[in-house]
Amino acid sequence: MDTIAPKIDIFERDVTREQVEDAIRTLLVWVGENPAREGLSDTPKRVATAFKEYCAGYEEDPHDVLDRTFEEITGYRDMVVLRHVPFESMCEHHLAPIIGNAHVAYLPVGRVVGISKLARVVDGYSRRLQIQERLTVEIAEAVDNVLKPRGAACVIDAEHFCMKCRGVRKKGSWMTTSHLTGAFLTDDRTRQEFYQRIRCDGFGSRGL
Numbered sequence: 001m002d003t004i005a006p007k008i009d010i011f012e013r014d015v016t017r018e019q020v021e022d023a024i025r026t027l028l029v030w031v032g033e034n035p036a037r038e039g040l041s042d043t044p045k046r047v048a049t050a051f052k053e054y055c056a057g058y059e060e061d062p063h064d065v066l067d068r069t070f071e072e073i074t075g076y077r078d079m080v081v082l083r084h085v086p087f088e089s090m091c092e093h094h095l096a097p098i099i100g101n102a103h104v105a106y107l108p109v110g111r112v113v114g115i116s117k118l119a120r121v122v123d124g125y126s127r128r129l130q131i132q133e134r135l136t137v138e139i140a141e142a143v144d145n146v147l148k149p150r151g152a153a154c155v156i157d158a159e160h161f162c163m164k165c166r167g168v169r170k171k172g173s174w175m176t177t178s179h180l181t182g183a184f185l186t187d188d189r190t191r192q193e194f195y196q197r198i199r200c201d202g203f204g205s206r207g208l
């Protein structure tokens with residue numbers, strides 16, 4: 001079977017802003033609008049700017065923010081948990097918002113990271129086109145890879161607007177995903193303590 005060549009080289013980075021704004025104008029016509037009317041005349045410009053903001057994560061490597069660590073921790077080796085980090089992401093299938101909370105944890109070995117950096121990692125990966133499973137894995141693996149802890153964990157609760165506002169139209173359904181490494185995976189007590197700390201027993205924690 002012949003392969004159909006994509007019209008746009010996905011690795012091409014030299015797309016102009018004008019091309020993006022033209023694409024938005026085309027979308028406006030497609031939905032039945034007049035892109036020339038006053039209220040919409042600046043919309044392509046705004047949407048182009050907004051998409052750069054939604055997808056700002058592509059401009060950074062979240063591993064970098066974990067580089068600065070502190071070693072004067074007088075032997076602290078218990079679990080560090082940052083609960084309820086709110087995030088906004090975008091579903092790669094429909095370009096619709098994914099809005100939720102991430103809970104991130106690790107078991108430090110000899111050093112800790114500034115706590116805001118865990119939230120920055122969540123931001124760096126969520127401000128991209130995502131599926132929730134990949135977002136969850138990327139956050140936990142970044143912590144695991146850079147800090148080399150005894151284990152890392154990420155749980156995410158999120159609402160998918162592609163499910164809420166279109167298609168199956170299910171309001172109030174939340175998706176929970178988790179990715180665990182090291183002791184979180186192999187040690188039942190560690191895992192239970194983590195879920196207890198985020199008050200999530202695997203059935204969602206958004207009620208906190």
Ligand SMILES: Nc1nc2c(ncn2[C@@H]2O[C@H](COP(=O)(O)OP(=O)(O)OP(=O)(O)O)[C@@H](O)[C@H]2O)c(=O)[nH]1
Binds near residue numbers: 091092093131133167
């Ligand atoms: N597993 C997973 N699925 C997602 C996520 N975001 C969106 N989806 C789903 O991706 C699927 C895409 O399915 P398709 O059948 O290709 O697209 P569709 O016809 O628009 O599907 P509907 O949403 O059921 O109307 C849908 O079931 C979405 O609910 C995510 O983060 N994780």
Ligand SMILES: [Zn+2]
Binds near residue numbers: 091096162
């Ligand atoms: Zn979607």
